[in-house]
Structure formats: structure tokens, C-alpha cells
Amino acid sequence: MERFVYQGMPSRVVFEWGALATLPAEVERLGARRTLILATPDQRPLADEVARVLGARAAGVHAQAVMHVPVEVARAARDAAQALDADCCVAVGGGSTIGLGKAIALESSLPIVAVPTTYAGSEMTPIYGLTEGRLKRTGRDTRVLPRTVIYDPSLTLSLPAAVSAASGINAMAHAVEALYAEDANPVISLMAEEAIRALGEALHVIVCTPDDKAMRSRALYGAWLAGTCLGSVGMALHHKLCHTLGGTFNLPHAQTHAAMLPHTAHYNHAAAPGALTRVARALGGNVAADAGPLLFELNRTLDIPAALEQIGMPEEGLDEAADLACKNPYANPRPIERDAIRALLQRAWQGSAPA
Numbered sequence: 001m002e003r004f005v006y007q008g009m010p011s012r013v014v015f016e017w018g019a020l021a022t023l024p025a026e027v028e029r030l031g032a033r034r035t036l037i038l039a040t041p042d043q044r045p046l047a048d049e050v051a052r053v054l055g056a057r058a059a060g061v062h063a064q065a066v067m068h069v070p071v072e073v074a075r076a077a078r079d080a081a082q083a084l085d086a087d088c089c090v091a092v093g094g095g096s097t098i099g100l101g102k103a104i105a106l107e108s109s110l111p112i113v114a115v116p117t118t119y120a121g122s123e124m125t126p127i128y129g130l131t132e133g134r135l136k137r138t139g140r141d142t143r144v145l146p147r148t149v150i151y152d153p154s155l156t157l158s159l160p161a162a163v164s165a166a167s168g169i170n171a172m173a174h175a176v177e178a179l180y181a182e183d184a185n186p187v188i189s190l191m192a193e194e195a196i197r198a199l200g201e202a203l204h205v206i207v208c209t210p211d212d213k214a215m216r217s218r219a220l221y222g223a224w225l226a227g228t229c230l231g232s233v234g235m236a237l238h239h240k241l242c243h244t245l246g247g248t249f250n251l252p253h254a255q256t257h258a259a260m261l262p263h264t265a266h267y268n269h270a271a272a273p274g275a276l277t278r279v280a281r282a283l284g285g286n287v288a289a290d291a292g293p294l295l296f297e298l299n300r301t302l303d304i305p306a307a308l309e310q311i312g313m314p315e316e317g318l319d320e321a322a323d324l325a326c327k328n329p330y331a332n333p334r335p336i337e338r339d340a341i342r343a344l345l346q347r348a349w350q351g352s353a354p355a
């Protein structure tokens, strides 16, 4: 057997339809008495419901999370936690809300209970991100890894079909890059292939029937596996490009990942044939096929916008994006070639199939 290192992540996962009801017991298990509940402004009603479920253990609700965790938003949340003398954060929402919990934990070490309502996967990672002056900085710190994750698929029923599809492909991107990660290992690769399979099957149904309970559960199961991949092994070109596009051009996170994935998979196809064969197999395609076009076709079937132009990317920003992506690149199977990256970005911007 090839050489590998496997590092498990110490988090507790509770997965069940209706699992939100276990929140008081899970908070109690951490010995917390004064819980700060975090959410986006849109998800304030859900945060209020969480406060009701927590009863006397709820110290307050701070529904100010926004995408990419701007430093001033992080500062306000840290102040709120301090003012309330919070001893725990419950982050109920997508990656933006969980990211805000991480920003608090990074300075205070407050334990986080994450209740994810999208498929982004942040809940399973020790990775945090903060955005300042158009630049998104990410880092790893075990203090930000949520102690407990409560997966309640019923909370994803309200996620619109289009957002569900893009968020599911965002999750799939973690699994695709895990398969060719520099520090890939057999356990995480098994999880990655299973994540792609589960997400692929579930998303096809969810876009037509968003309230299909079995497929909502299957998608969240895939998201859990994919988030574990993201937290366990290093990501490559795809994540670097998406961080750049998200942080510098403020593009929507999930849609950016979805539009870029066919292109980055194609870019790496010849350099990581074993990994991308597993992607093609998990998608139910011909294993000899290039996973890039398969992913492009999957996006088309799911009605996900193919073009970065459609999600707000200015064409005049493509040169800067290519330059930033080539600066301090992440380890990647194929060397980072500036001209090829610029050409890839052009195709992604106009929504052309990978070539």
C-alpha cells in the first residue's frame, strides 16, 4: 500500500430528520449556560425558533452574518458575544453563519455547535476565512472546528431548488479536490467518492421535487462527507480560484464553485487521471470520460448558471483574477500555468464548455 497520513477531526455529529430537537441536550453536554445564536438577517426567524428551543440557555440572537465574513462583521459579533458573556455559539445557517461563529471562536475559543442549513461543509472544517480590503484570508485552527454538528435535513427544505443545486455542487467540489489532494488518503478518498455519488443522485431529484425528504437527507449526508474531505486534506486550484473570485469580486460562493468546477476538473484531468476516473464513476459516467464535461452537463441538467458573467463577474477582472490565482498557489496536480488559467477563466466567464 502507498504511504499516507490520516488525521481524524474530533467533532461529534448528530444526523437525523428533526435533530434540532436534540440541541438543548447537545448544548448541555458541552456544559454551556449562555448561548449566543448566530444567523443571517434572512434566517432570523429560524434563529428565534432556536432560541425558543434552547429556553433559559439562550443568551441572545445575533442575526448579522454575511458572506465571506468581512472583518467589521466579525468584530461586531465578537463584541456581541462578549457583551452577553456567552460561553457557547450556536451557528444555524450556511457557511456564512458558521464562518461568523469561527471568527468568534478564533479569538475566544468559545465552543461552536453548528446547525448547517446548506451543503457548504464549513461545519466539518478547522478552516476560517476573513475578508479585509477585497482580500479573503483563510487559515486553519482547531479552535474553530465546531465541537458538535447537528444535521437536520428538515431545515434544508426551505433552501430554494436553485440554491440547493449550486450549494450541492459546491460540496461536490470539496470531494473532487480531495481525490487528487497532495495529502490524499484512502479513507478520505472513499468518503469523497461516496459524497459525489450521493450528491449527484440527490440533486437531480431535489431540483424537480425540493420537498423530497429522502433526497434532502441524502444530499445532506453527501454534504457531511464532502465537508469532512474539505477539513481533512488540502484543496487545490479550484478552491484557490474560487476564494479569489469570491473574496476579490464578491461573487456568490456556491454559484462560483458550481460554474468553475467543470473547468478546474478538466484542467487537472491529464495530471490526475486516477482521481478523475473516480469522479466520473461516482457521477455514473463512462470511467474513461473526462470528468470536466460530465460536470458541465450535470450543471446544465440542474439549471445552474454556467457563466461567471451571469453571477456578476466583470470581464475586465479576469486578468487580475488569473494573477491572484497564480500568486502563492495551492499544491495542484498540474502546474499552475498563467496563460492556461487565464484561458480557463475566459471560458468560465462566457459559460463555454471546458476545452
Ligand SMILES: NC(=O)c1ccc[n+]([C@@H]2O[C@H](COP(=O)([O-])OP(=O)(O)OC[C@H]3O[C@@H](n4cnc5c(N)ncnc54)[C@H](O)[C@@H]3O)[C@@H](O)[C@H]2O)c1
Residues within 6 Å of the ligand: 040, 041, 042, 043, 066, 067, 068, 069, 093, 094, 095, 096, 097, 099, 117, 118, 119, 120, 121, 122, 123, 125, 126, 127, 128, 129, 155, 156, 157, 158, 159, 160, 163, 167, 170, 230, 246, 253, 254
Ligand atoms: N471555512 C470553511 O471550511 C468553509 C466551507 C464552505 C464555505 N465556507 C464559506 O461559507 C460561505 C458560503 O456559505 P453558503 O454557500 O452556505 O452560503 P450562505 O451561508 O451565505 O447562505 C446563502 C443564503 O442562503 C440563506 N439560507 C441558508 N440556508 C437556508 C435555508 N435552509 N433556507 C433558506 N435560506 C437559507 C442564507 O440566509 C443566505 O442568505 C462563504 O463565505 C464561504 O467562503 C467556508
